[in-house]
Amino acid sequence: MNWEQIKEISDFGYEIGSHSRSHPYLTKLSLSTQKKEIIDSKHTIESHIEKNIISFAYPFGNRNSQVINMVKDNYLFARTTTDGDHFHSYDLYNISTIHMTPKFSLDILDEIYGR
Ligand SMILES: [Zn+2]
Numbered sequence: 001m002n003w004e005q006i007k008e009i010s011d012f013g014y015e016i017g018s019h020s021r022s023h024p025y026l027t028k029l030s031l032s033t034q035k036k037e038i039i040d041s042k043h044t045i046e047s048h049i050e051k052n053i054i055s056f057a058y059p060f061g062n063r064n065s066q067v068i069n070m071v072k073d074n075y076l077f078a079r080t081t082t083d084g085d086h087f088h089s090y091d092l093y094n095i096s097t098i099h100m101t102p103k104f105s106l107d108i109l110d111e112i113y114g115r
Pocket residue numbers: 019023059060
């Protein structure tokens with residue numbers, strides 16, 4: 001997708017989040033490089049879509065307390081790669097994920113949420 005397309009779906013109502021600049025293992029980086037990945041990525045997206053970016057997804061789910069604290073200072077919530085029902089995640093910086101695969105269907109969603 002190009003920035004024009006990303007802005008279009010954002011304007012249409014889809015929430016756009018950050019997933020870092022280069023998809024690194026954040027815990028292996030220096031503090032200054034972590035800042036570039038976590039904070040600069042947010043600002044870059046914001047400049048293109050003209051909205052606040054409020055969510056982050058940890059690349060590979062890789063995080064430690066330093067990474068989580070930096071994310072907390074800059075985002076309202078963050079997603080991990082841990083499988084699970086995010087409606088029962090009470091820690092907004094460790095939200096679990098339902099992995100979408102080609103076999104995913106609305107029936108599976110009904111099973112998960114018991115509708
Ligand atoms: Zn990723």
